[in-house]
Amino acid sequence: MKLKHLKSMILAYLLVGGSYVSNAQEISAMQAPKVVSPEVGKDNSVTFRVFSPDANKVEVNGSWMGFGDRLPLAKGENGIWSVSVDPLESSMYHYNFFIDGVSAIDPTNPEALRDGTRYASLLIVPGDGAKVFQLNETPHGDVSKVWYQSPSLESYRRMYVYTPPGYETSTQDYPVLYLLHGAGGDEDAWTALGRANYILDNLIAEGKAKPMLIVMTNGNAWQTSTLRNKPGIGAITRETYGQFQGKFEKSLVEDVVPYIEKNYRVIKSKDGRALAGLSMGGAHTITASIEYPGTFGYIGVFSSGIFDANADMAEMEMKFAALKSSNVQKYWVGCGVDDFVMESNKRLLSVLEKVDFEHEYYESEGGHTWANWRDYLSIFAPMLFK
Amino acid sequence: MKLKHLKSMILAYLLVGGSYVSNAQEISAMQAPKVVSPEVGKDNSVTFRVFSPDANKVEVNGSWMGFGDRLPLAKGENGIWSVSVDPLESSMYHYNFFIDGVSAIDPTNPEALRDGTRYASLLIVPGDGAKVFQLNETPHGDVSKVWYQSPSLESYRRMYVYTPPGYETSTQDYPVLYLLHGAGGDEDAWTALGRANYILDNLIAEGKAKPMLIVMTNGNAWQTSTLRNKPGIGAITRETYGQFQGKFEKSLVEDVVPYIEKNYRVIKSKDGRALAGLSMGGAHTITASIEYPGTFGYIGVFSSGIFDANADMAEMEMKFAALKSSNVQKYWVGCGVDDFVMESNKRLLSVLEKVDFEHEYYESEGGHTWANWRDYLSIFAPMLFK
Structure with missing residues (x-):
């Protein structure tokens, strides 16, 4: 035009x-010509379409497929390529087209989401499985991008803070869930991909979860905020990881928790604090909870565990025993049966069992996916602060 | 893989x-193979690259080019397509590739931004022109996504609220700038494309602007939040526009301002309130200010004016005269010399002159662009609340 x-x-x-x-x-x-994509059929089959008279090859990859798998679209009349996939379970997915091999979001789908360093198009297949994370007709909490000083990391950093509906006008003190992302993510991940704010909106509206704040930090200790390294940090190397080992956990407990407790109307004790994380964030959860026993009364480890097969298990057991004696109200572990971290997960479970640490283990279908992490949050949050 | x-x-x-x-x-x-894109040269020339051994045609459109213009990339060794553009002025741009005609964000550029219903890749050409909207080493204000009830629109709606650095710990009452987006935008536009939060961070850090809140509403009265219509609203037709005419302005003054003044520590009088908007938001600014004289002490109209060539100018003059007598501290108008709304802008200026309304007019280069609106904000904000 x-x-x-x-x-x-x-x-x-x-x-x-x-x-x-x-x-x-x-x-x-x-x-562009009138193209409808994605189109969800009544049976939850999904049709993807893209207009390109000139392309040689058009493919799609979706989060319901294997990571590297690509499904070809067929070229039809008027240069519109299309493919239909068998009915998908009611859930949230994301997908990308590959136009002659180049990754592209769906140009006719206005909803995209950020997955670390890439963008993908959003697909919600409606139904029961989607209700818990959809934007429903309920009161909504606010989500703030908040900057704070982290002396532990010598850095000025950003986190996201969810305040539940009614927080502004209430006078009560609220409990807080500290919710950690995985490798490749940042402070944006739990709202963009995890829909943590909508999950809590919905659980609170249904009376299933207590109103609580959610604090979503950036677990990459060398970053200040999405995609930005702290001044003086260049390319990220193996040395960078070593340099920052354990420091995020320290900053969480020594910098973030005090900031939240100073600036928000929250409960300032163990039983008003929960900590959970997925994958790398699950490892952060394990470390922060055993290094600072008595800080968090509720602990959730999603698709994670003790990654280091050579970890000193005797030391681990000692630390978990100390954590146990701090009187943790709930220790919840979730992992997908096909998850590639299953061995690490089992190491965690065996330590918990070894020291008689009362815990709940939920083994879901599937693997290392946001579909699982949204589920885990919707199962874990209702157990908190009760 | x-x-x-x-x-x-x-x-x-x-x-x-x-x-x-x-x-x-x-x-x-x-x-993907190692591809660097975009690459900004020392002279501010920019090279774009994309890997596709199979594509027939690869083009780029950038916000420094005409809207429909496309610059072809040339296929080189190893299937990497590239093109270099002449040095660009230090500023912020966005661009898309077209892979065999299909719009795509740059797959190797991790920074994209949302422009209404589409996404584009971000390009910042560093230098003096970029300093005012860059994330610099200054204190940063927080940006919150806030839900509020709008009785005027019978709707539960979302807005973005910027609170300046120091707001949490201060006890002072702050002034508020209500900042409105244009057609095709929503409550996300002034931070995603306008970088209003970073502009204020930088102006405040340099002592050029007073610390203030910025309230960024959704000016599409039929929407609740980005891409979402209020329940019961289907496809947007001409009738929809008619149905909602003037209602956003009413909701701004009667719902949003009271919400902000109830829930934030702000000055609750005319001289603590500024109103500005671009394009459609400039029209909203004109309407809200003349329909509610005495509400806003500072008014900014960016790339807008009186769009209706058949407007009753006598009535307009009467309303502007009433607004003038409410003692507006500053009426500021900005428009690009090449802007297609220049005729509308001139109608506004002629009314202001007709009723002897003291105002400041800034005619910039260029047209209807975010580069101009970022500039206008950085010129307008320092005039406020002084």
């Missing part, structure tokens, strides 16, 4: 009905 | 140095 035409269209929209409004969807729709 | 290999790589990263960390950049880098 030529610029001149776009301008006339915008002006026309601005003047429609004597009002000054326009609509991005309509402007966007002018730029 | 096969899933098995990815898993080994992730495990390897998890175990590096005995620590449990990984890095999305590195995982992502495994998926």
